[in-house]
Amino acid sequence: xxxxxxxxxxxALDEIADPxxxxxxxxxxGIVRDVQIQNDAVIVSMTPTFAxxxxxxxxxxxxxEKLRALGVExxxxxxxxxxxxxxxxxxxxxRAKLKSFGLAPPPQHGGNVQLFFPDAxxxxxxxxxxxxxxxxxxxxxxxxxxxxxxCQQPFEQFKPL
Ligand SMILES: [Zn+2]
Numbered sequence: 001x002x003x004x005x006x007x008x009x010x011x012a013l014d015e016i017a018d019p020x021x022x023x024x025x026x027x028x029x030g031i032v033r034d035v036q037i038q039n040d041a042v043i044v045s046m047t048p049t050f051a052x053x054x055x056x057x058x059x060x061x062x063x064x065e066k067l068r069a070l071g072v073e074x075x076x077x078x079x080x081x082x083x084x085x086x087x088x089x090x091x092x093x094x095r096a097k098l099k100s101f102g103l104a105p106p107p108q109h110g111g112n113v114q115l116f117f118p119d120a121x122x123x124x125x126x127x128x129x130x131x132x133x134x135x136x137x138x139x140x141x142x143x144x145x146x147x148x149x150x151c152q153q154p155f156e157q158f159k160p161l
Pocket of ligand 1: 153
């Protein structure tokens with residue numbers, strides 16, 4: 001077994017794209033919570049963005065495959081649902097990428113969230129706040145669909161969770 005360093009493992013995990021938002025990694029999204037090395041096994045703890053996330057199997061398989069490629073023989077992926085995933089865990093670097101992907105990044109809420117839908121969401125294309133929500137539930141439960149009155153473009157906002 002190769003000698004593994006935490007840095008190498010985190011770097012490898014940071015190369016795994018979020019299956020729903022391929023411009024950001026699972027690490028940047030705060031989905032990968034923890035890495036532990038026990039003897040010849042690597043244990044990765046992850047928290048899906050919401051329970052029952054359909055992309056979960058895909059993420060688990062990608063983590064196993066990635067670490068096997070590093071020479072890890074035993075990979076264990078643990079699902080941690082408590083505390084639930086929070087949009088506050090999204091790395092600062094990922095917020096700009098979400099925006100370039102046409103997704104308005106969620107505001108930081110510091111744990112005080114009422115599953116609110118902010119009225120003044122800035123359009124990721126033109127930064128105008130002259131926007132309105134058209135659908136509280138977008139293609140996934142994590143997103144809401146907005147419409148920008150300024151540039152006449154629909155866009156999605158990542159809901160603060
Ligand atoms: Zn706009």
